[in-house]
Amino acid sequence: MSPHASGQRGLPEHRPDPLPIDVVDNHVHLDITREGDEPFDVADAIKAARAVGVTRLVQVGCDLDGIRFTMEAIEAHDELVGGIALHPNEVPRLAAAGQLDTAYAEVERCATHERIRVIGETGLDYFRTGPEGVPVQQDGFRWHIDLAKRLGKALQIHDRDAHADVLRILEEEGAPEHTVLHCFSGDLAMARECAERGYYLSFAGTVTFKNARDLRDALTAIPLDRILVETDAPYLAPVPHRGATNASFLVPVTVRAMAAVLNLDVPTLCRAVSENSERVYGPWGSERVGQTA
Numbered sequence: 634m635s636p637h638a639s640g641q642r643g644l645p646e647h648r649p650d651p652l653p654i655d656v657v658d659n660h661v662h663l664d665i666t667r668e669g670d671e672p673f674d675v676a677d678a679i680k681a682a683r684a685v686g687v688t689r690l691v692q693v694g695c696d697l698d699g700i701r702f703t704m705e706a707i708e709a710h711d712e713l714v715g716g717i718a719l720h721p722n723e724v725p726r727l728a729a730a731g732q733l734d735t736a737y738a739e740v741e742r743c744a745t746h747e748r749i750r751v752i753g754e755t756g757l758d759y760f761r762t763g764p765e766g767v768p769v770q771q772d773g774f775r776w777h778i779d780l781a782k783r784l785g786k787a788l789q790i791h792d793r794d795a796h797a798d799v800l801r802i803l804e805e806e807g808a809p810e811h812t813v814l815h816c817f818s819g820d821l822a823m824a825r826e827c828a829e830r831g832y833y834l835s836f837a838g839t840v841t842f843k844n845a846r847d848l849r850d851a852l853t854a855i856p857l858d859r860i861l862v863e864t865d866a867p868y869l870a871p872v873p874h875r876g877a878t879n880a881s882f883l884v885p886v887t888v889r890a891m892a893a894v895l896n897l898d899v900p901t902l903c904r905a906v907s908e909n910s911e912r913v914y915g916p917w918g919s920e921r922v923g924q925t926a
């Protein structure tokens with residue numbers, strides 16, 4: 634099948650031109666392999682990303698297996714810092730199985746690690762979880778917000794079809810100093826509200842989708858010092874690879890599309906994304922990891 638055919642599976646063969654200034658993939662799931670794919674070895678994924686200027690990644694583990702994977706990966710690779718949480722769809726499942734408290738204890742224990750820099754992804758998902766799961770999901774979101782604040786870590790939010798409740802609960806609880814809406818999916822009005830509150834918005838490949846005009850409008854409404862970029866790999870590959878398996882080496886495709894929307898030169902956007910990421914998560918802190926030139 635042609636690498637550009639829609640509905641393609643697997644990683645695209647194509648490698649984008651390297652970015653002029655190194656950036657951070659703010660949200661990737663190196664532990665997840667899409668059905669039918671060969672696993673992408675972590676070292677290979679990092680190497681391919683580095684080759685195009687994506688030198689630092691935030692690895693996100695959001696179930697107990699993913700958390701275990703993340704703890705090992707951040708010890709093994711200087712290019713990674715970690716995010717851990719129980720995903721909003723995972724919280725009701727664990728609660729129903731009577732395992733939520735044990736799972737919370739495990740998240741809390743792991744989250745104290747110096748290279749775990751963010752609690753996430755947490756939040757609300759009204760798409761996959763039905764109304765019966767909402768109260769426990771909201772409690773779970775509040776628990777993660779509190780944990781981030783107690784440990785002085787950033788917060789990454791998953792918000793699917795739950796914009797109003799996400800904003801309300803953040804307001805009620807008081808958001809951590811560094812709060813990121815991962816894979817932002819709101820519109821212009823929501824972006825303005827988030828900007829007013831000082832939240833960061835992380836844009837994924839969805840910002841390149843043809844039907845995502847609202848998202849591109851939202852991008853233009855927030856200050857440059859609040860913009861982040863991510864893959865959410867293996868999901869959400871940017872156009873022209875939509876439908877393929879995503880990976881951090883495709884970040885340049887999304888960055889260039891965002892720069893065009895913002896009418897900014899690419900180095901300026903790269904520099905902003907790099908600085909914003911280190912402001913939120915702290916420095917990656919290794920000589921081996923390329924920093925902003």
Ligand SMILES: [Zn+2]
Binds near residue numbers: 660662693754865
């Ligand atoms: Zn994710």
